[in-house]
Amino acid sequence: MDEYCGLSPSDEQSYHHFMHTKFFDHVDIKPENIHILNGLSKNRAEECANYEKMIAKYGPFQIFMGGIGKEGHIAFNESGSSRNSKTREIQLAQSTIEANSRFFNNDISKVPKSALTVGISTILDNSKEVIILAFGTSKADVVSKTINDNIDSKTPSTFLREHPNVTLVVDKSSALLLHKK
Numbered sequence: 001m002d003e004y005c006g007l008s009p010s011d012e013q014s015y016h017h018f019m020h021t022k023f024f025d026h027v028d029i030k031p032e033n034i035h036i037l038n039g040l041s042k043n044r045a046e047e048c049a050n051y052e053k054m055i056a057k058y059g060p061f062q063i064f065m066g067g068i069g070k071e072g073h074i075a076f077n078e079s080g081s082s083r084n085s086k087t088r089e090i091q092l093a094q095s096t097i098e099a100n101s102r103f104f105n106n107d108i109s110k111v112p113k114s115a116l117t118v119g120i121s122t123i124l125d126n127s128k129e130v131i132i133l134a135f136g137t138s139k140a141d142v143v144s145k146t147i148n149d150n151i152d153s154k155t156p157s158t159f160l161r162e163h164p165n166v167t168l169v170v171d172k173s174s175a176l177l178l179h180k181k
């Protein structure tokens, strides 16, 4: 669903690498059926347009499963992403760069500044079911906002409420602020 710009698929911090080591290497799937955005693409706009075309051709997704960023990003749809957004290149928010630096030896300068990501529309308008996982106290604020705030691009995860079949999976820590309402 998303990939850092400039990282090769073999780079240990790439989402290619993550998805293979955590998932694809453990299930029975043909390589030709795995589709991850290419962060090394020379023509990023074309890469994104082709991804949308492929989803339109083979979609909809049975399940879209992902996490959530502290400011409500889904995939890499940072704050400000519109409901109609499609697959595109996006500049990463400073908060995302800081949060993800934990995967780059806590060295912020090593975190790519941009990424390719599916859009909010790509997700919500092409998925029969959406499952979002949010664990830990660092996600408590955004879990509360996702459920209670106005639906607005400031917190893109609020758009999830416009989809008929979304499950937000939380643990006690990320659900902490829900009890205070």
Ligand SMILES: N[C@@H]1[C@@H](O)[C@H](O)[C@@H](COP(=O)(O)O)O[C@@H]1O
Pocket (backbone or CB within 6 Å): 002, 066, 067, 068, 069, 073, 074, 075, 076, 096, 100, 133, 134, 135
């Ligand atoms: N691009 C990814 C997102 O797709 C993911 O949702 C987010 C939260 O991940 P985690 O659940 O590990 O905190 O991290 C990254 O920024």
